[in-house]
Amino acid sequence: MKAQNEMSMSFESRSSNEGFARCAVSAFITQLDPTISELNDIKTAVSEAVTNCVVHAYRNTIGKIYINVKIKENSVVVIKVRDTGCGIGDIKQAMQPLFTTAPSDERAGLGFAVMQSFMDKVNVRSKVGKGTTVTFEKRLSCRVGNG
Amino acid sequence: MRISESGDCITAYLKGDIDHHSARGIREDIDALVQMKQPALLKLDFSGVSFMDSSGIGLIMGRYRLMSLYGGTVKVVNVPEGLAKMMNLSGLSALDIIERRGEKIESTK
Ligand SMILES: Nc1ncnc2c1ncn2[C@@H]1O[C@H](COP(=O)(O)OP(=O)(O)OP(=O)(O)O)[C@@H](O)[C@H]1O
Numbered sequence A: 001m002k003a004q005n006e007m008s009m010s011f012e013s014r015s016s017n018e019g020f021a022r023c024a025v026s027a028f029i030t031q032l033d034p035t036i037s038e039l040n041d042i043k044t045a046v047s048e049a050v051t052n053c054v055v056h057a058y059r060n061t062i063g064k065i066y067i068n069v070k071i072k073e074n075s076v077v078v079i080k081v082r083d084t085g086c087g088i089g090d091i092k093q094a095m096q097p098l099f100t101t102a103p104s105d106e107r108a109g110l111g112f113a114v115m116q117s118f119m120d121k122v123n124v125r126s127k128v129g130k131g132t133t134v135t136f137e138k139r140l141s142c143r144v145g146n147g
Numbered sequence B: 001m002r003i004s005e006s007g008d009c010i011t012a013y014l015k016g017d018i019d020h021h022s023a024r025g026i027r028e029d030i031d032a033l034v035q036m037k038q039p040a041l042l043k044l045d046f047s048g049v050s051f052m053d054s055s056g057i058g059l060i061m062g063r064y065r066l067m068s069l070y071g072g073t074v075k076v077v078n079v080p081e082g083l084a085k086m087m088n089l090s091g092l093s094a095l096d097i098i099e100r101r102g103e104k105i106e107s108t109k
């Protein structure tokens, strides 16, 4: 499916950019006239993915986070959040609800569970030492048509 | 964030966005007072919260653990409709610390 509109951005993995990232994506999606609850779902999923880059991928360092958003036919939104950090050894285990490698930071181990429940599809690709790409997709109930 | 004390209860009025970035300051402010006063009840008032990701769940669970150390409890009150989905997913309802406003928390899925 061809994208009808697309946006890419990159920024440093500082925690102060977490709010910026979810608001920027949300501002881009606004052209589809989403409901408040759809917008909140997307903001939350982006916040989870970006926070994972800040907290886990680039633990104790600063690296680049890349976001790409595509708007496709039928108001389908595809969002990619990519890092070139430490990577995930066992993706299946990482995605288990309550699994966390950072309990001492008060992480709940719910990030992936939230992404899965708030989005229609979630896909994780990762290579240890190379980085991680999380892709999620949601179809919006939009009133505004194509283009 | 405003924090008020009355008798054996401390109430923290959280506001704005709760994420990994903001959770740290909130945690430090609440914990400093809790450690000093050791109240029986810590109320976390969410009425002013506009956004929360799983960092908010970590924040609540962490305060629950801290209060348990002193034999106290936590209550989460005035949760806005928009946060109900996150609260439901968290499993916090099993701890019975979310004060329900009508059926709001249960009905949204
Ligand atoms: N981008 C990433 N790079 C490296 N490891 C990751 C990344 N994202 C997630 N992980 C690993 O997967 C685990 C589970 O992630 P998830 O977001 O579900 O929970 P969490 O981040 O530990 O806690 P929470 O999201 O509730 O604060 C993490 O603890 C971490 O080990």
Ligand SMILES: [Mg+2]
Binding pocket: A048, A051, A052, A110, A111, A112, B054
């Ligand atoms: Mg996470």
